[in-house]
Amino acid sequence: MQSAYGDEESDPPSTSGVNISTTPKRNLRQNDKYAEWDEIDTIHAIESALATRHNVSLIEADENVFENLRDEKPQIIFNIVEGLNGVSREAQVPSMLEFLQIPYTGSDPLTLATCLDKARTKEILSFYKIPNAPFFVIEHLSQLANSNFDFPLFVKPLHEGSSKGIYNSCVVRNEKELFNEVEKILSTYEQPVIIEKYLSGKEFTVSMLGNGKNVRILPIVEINFDSLPSDVNKIYSYEAKWIWDTIENPLEIYECPAKISLSLQKEIERICLQTFNVLRVRDWCRIDVRLDENNIPNIIEINPLPGILPNPKDNSCFPKSARTAGMDYDEMLCTVLDVACERYGIFS
Numbered sequence: 330m331q332s333a334y335g336d337e338e339s340d341p342p343s344t345s346g347v348n349i350s351t352t353p354k355r356n357l358r359q360n361d362k363y364a365e366w367d368e369i370d371t372i373h374a375i376e377s378a379l380a381t382r383h384n385v386s387l388i389e390a391d392e393n394v395f396e397n398l399r400d401e402k403p404q405i406i407f408n409i410v411e412g413l414n415g416v417s418r419e420a421q422v423p424s425m426l427e428f429l430q431i432p433y434t435g436s437d438p439l440t441l442a443t444c445l446d447k448a449r450t451k452e453i454l455s456f457y458k459i460p461n462a463p464f465f466v467i468e469h470l471s472q473l474a475n476s477n478f479d480f481p482l483f484v485k486p487l488h489e490g491s492s493k494g495i496y497n498s499c500v501v502r503n504e505k506e507l508f509n510e511v512e513k514i515l516s517t518y519e520q521p522v523i524i525e526k527y528l529s530g531k532e533f534t535v536s537m538l539g540n541g542k543n544v545r546i547l548p549i550v551e552i553n554f555d556s557l558p559s560d561v562n563k564i565y566s567y568e569a570k571w572i573w574d575t576i577e578n579p580l581e582i583y584e585c586p587a588k589i590s591l592s593l594q595k596e597i598e599r600i601c602l603q604t605f606n607v608l609r610v611r612d613w614c615r616i617d618v619r620l621d622e623n624n625i626p627n628i629i630e631i632n633p634l635p636g637i638l639p640n641p642k643d644n645s646c647f648p649k650s651a652r653t654a655g656m657d658y659d660e661m662l663c664t665v666l667d668v669a670c671e672r673y674g675i676f677s
């Protein structure tokens with residue numbers, strides 16, 4: 330068994346053959362350039378989890394990845410590659426794996442690429458009448474001219490994850506704030522901007538594991554906005570995830586299981602399962618959900634490569650849900666591998 334992992338450009342530089350920064354988390358997170366990366370600690374934790382049951386080696390997702398995969402011919406890849414270039418970056422290594430007919434965990438290139446485009450994802454959800462916030466996409470500031478807006482709105486980059494570009498200022502309440510935020514995102518992230526209706530209600534995140542009729546919905550996490558400073562917007566921003574929340578002073582940001590009525594729980598689970606199916610997600614994912622002003626759950630986005638920080642002191646939703654379900658980190662990752670093996674008909 331092998332795990333392929335993502336790297337990005339060699340800044341900050343690595344000192345070994347592994348092209349991943351070992352800079353401590355809090356320095357790395359002072360700006361969001363590296364937010365999608367897995368920390369070296371996470372990679373080693375995944376390696377050691379899988380090694381409890383399998384022979385594991387690491388394959389770096391660098392420019393030699395195709396040759397390395399071809400030559401090593403692993404039985405299966407545990408894929409965590411976030412990718413480096415372009416909007417289909419998460420799909421590139423899985424495409425090579427398809428080409429080489431090497432089995433791998435998680436969703437296929439089509440689903441990975443779709444979910445990294447928040448508008449394409451929402452178009453599919455809307456087709457299936459799965460609630461999500463009305464939206465439009467713009468590529469130039471001039472497209473904002475002569476329009477009427479119903480504020481508040483939420484502004485974010487079209488193709489990012491890990492809260493890149495999600496700051497307290499993303500909630501805009503008038504045209505001036507809207508223009509400023511759109512201009513900032515267009516110039517900083519050099520990609521289109523998605524502008525959505527602001528969903529004003531509670532927020533949840535839902536971790537899912539399995540395939541077909543055996544998809545398991547792990548205990549729902551509610552994002553506890555009361556833990557944030559009182560004068561900020563109730564959103565799970567980059568500041569909330571990486572700056573205000575530290576191992577030394579953790580925010581009590583997760584309530585798991587969420588204290589919600591059974592009917593709301595069932596409704597959230599229903600739309601998440603439907604989302605999982607219509608987007609053809611495989612093996613695992615985490616889906617973010619928020620209530621609108623009528624308390625109707627809306628899908629915010631789908632993470633087919635969910636974050637999995639190993640340290641229980643670090644707030645990380647998928648491991649938190651798994652722990653609440655009685656699964657430790659190693660068992661959680663081995664289960665992801667098991668469901669992928671089952672899907673391929675590989676039994677070790």
Ligand SMILES: Nc1ncnc2c1ncn2[C@@H]1O[C@H](COP(=O)(O)OP(=O)(O)OP(=O)(O)O)[C@@H](O)[C@H]1O
Pocket residue numbers: 462483485489490491492493495525526527528529532563564565566617619629630632
């Ligand atoms: N339409 C919206 N209305 C209200 N809040 C929103 C909306 N869209 C996003 N948010 C807030 O911004 C946060 C981040 O948005 P989103 O999940 O789209 O970004 P992301 O970077 O892909 O997240 P992740 O870190 O989960 O990968 C959400 O968790 C939510 O708090």
Ligand SMILES: [Mg+2]
Pocket residue numbers: 617630
């Ligand atoms: Mg999210």
